[in-house]
Amino acid sequence: MLSTPPAVSLAGLLSEVHHLALNVKDMQASRYFYGTVLGLHELTGAEVPETLKNEVAAGKVANFRTPDGTIIDLFWEPDLTPPDPDPKKGFTRMNHFAFGIAPELFDRAVEVLHHYDVLIDHGPVTRPTGRGIYFYDPDGFLLEIRCNPAP
Template sequence: MVENVGTISHLLIQAVDLERSVEFYTDVVGFHIKERTDFGDGRPLVIFEERMGLTELPADRAEAGQAVEHVAFQVPEFDALVESLEANDVTIDDGPKATSYGTSVYFFDPDGNRIECHD
């Protein structure tokens, strides 16, 4: 068991209309765009300084109502977390691999929520 999971690093939300959502979060909520880039699967990605990002919602996920792409946690003992996932037969969806946050691993919780943990 991992002693300390760490803190929430960021939240990535999937939007039906990306630019409408960007305008909402910047003009209405007051967020600040940090970077515009592409997500790992090629979708456009907007990263805000406020630890949240937006990307496009794929049609196959829209039917299931999956607006949250993933929640990310920064973990102080990354290797121990990966060992715990493996020891508990948790299927790793992606990684460990180098990302813009460091080394990341992606997996699903029992309810199907996608989780990223990085060092």
Template sequence: MSDAPKLGGIHHVAYRCKDAGATVEWYARVLGMDYVTAFAEDKVPSTGEDDPYMHIFLDAGGGNVLAFFELPNQPEMGRDANTPAWVQHIAFNVPDEAALLAAKAHIERQGVEVLGPTYHGIFRSIYFFDPNGHRLELACNIGTPEQHAELKTLAPDMLEEWSRTKRAPRQAAWLHTEPTSD
């Protein structure tokens, strides 16, 4: 029996923001998230450092919380210049394709540029950026139980081949071929 902890999900995920108030307003207006709580401290509780911050928490639905830190005494926030902008992102579930398309229309009406929908075999998604430069994704699951089972079966071999070759390994043939509607 493993001594590893039994996790009960993600308590919250935290990112940095440029302006806490503007971030709360944007997430409420664009994604309908409720602002649920905040902590403002002059000293960091875990380290004791003198570094004032505002830590805000937003309800992302389903018991999930998205949090941000505004750090006024730190250098201006940036991003990892060695990682493409499309890699690091936060993906949120929406119930179905109709909800995905409705969300896209709503977000575009807010003046936000949206990419997609993009087909990923077992889900479709749209992509856009928040005012802090964080890439966001809304995704709806479209995969069948059989497709999920096939991908789970292929996963160990795919990882082994990738680790050996650093090239895209064999995968389910249907994964990136969008079905045509007749």
């Protein structure tokens, strides 16, 4: 017999995305992508969470902070392969995550992606909700840079 679920939820209790944890095949390529191409701050020294210090020191984990404070953890899994090496073929994983940018900086962000020959999935696109461009990181995770409509 199925029990009735409680009539409660976490609505109003959650405050933010604390961190995203991604498995990566090539730690060096991923660190370059998140640190150099995207320009995110890599946590070092005392910034590294105590629970991850040994893994970071061993090169198995890298941590990056986005401008809003969200942490992206990269976990090195060199033997992990997706069901299909073509990142454009979807499989069970997150669809994408998006970085926000000011409307006046959007075109510059697109230029940076092209400068580094980042694989673009599609875009830039313009919608009533703003503009976006979708692209892949070295492990085939779909990312987006998006902005709200210009004022």
